[in-house]
Amino acid sequence: MAKIIGGVGTSHIPAIGGAIHKGLQDQPYWKPFFSGFPPVRDWLATARPDVVVLFYNDHGLNFFLDKMPTFAVGAAPQYISADEGWGIPTQPPVAGNLDLSWHVIETLIDAEFDVVTCQEMLVDHACTLPLKLLWPEGEVPVQIVPVCINTVQFPLPKASRVYALGQAVGRAIASWDSDRRVAVVASGGLSHQLDGERAGFINKPFDLQFLDSLESNPQWATQFSVHELVEKSGTQGVELLMWLAMRGALTAAGPKVRRIHTNYHIPISNTATAVMALEAA
């Protein structure tokens, strides 16, 4: 059976793509953000994942407001990156793993998550930037299975539902008849709000409590309604639901996780950023 090696959560801000393109990683504005990644990359180099299940939210590229699935799973041989309007460079296509995609889809439907299946799927900065941050050199050395969770158009799925989705994805990985090593990546957050009266809103105490909860009390955030999460983390901060799904998936590997590394830095653009790696017990 496949092995879940652990999970990584990371922010995904379009400006990161611009900074990578211009080689600004060591500049004072960017260094506190980019310096969070080498320990995570070192851990990945030892943990050697072959496949990544990537929880992310599409921002109006593959799905627009007229057709918005709550949960969608990629089942494409490759994922082509495109720019949904930020003007950042696109990345080369990333290979999918069809076998795991369909096994995840079958497991989810059996568990009564009636997901949309996507045999073609354009991916935006939320999918490409985490991969670029984790594997900055050359081609992405893993195959991916993208799992898209709607956090852009209300109604959004409840935190408890997202956690349960993550748990079901974890069970799918753990029951996959394969000798592959699988990492789970979450893309999004942490607290940020890009528009409206509270534009620029950041909530450091809440973010730090959320990060801690993922290690020791993973269901902590499921006590909050989506509106409470928006209140605490901002309209776009609800992207932290991806981290909750990632942590849910790790439960399939055992009750505990080991925290490998965390970096929290405010702000990049309008966002409180974080990267965290958790090893499956």
Ligand code: DHB
């Ligand atoms: C920003 C953050 C996001 O999560 C996003 O998808 C786009 C922009 C920002 O802070 O600029």
Ligand code: FE
């Ligand atoms: Fe986003």
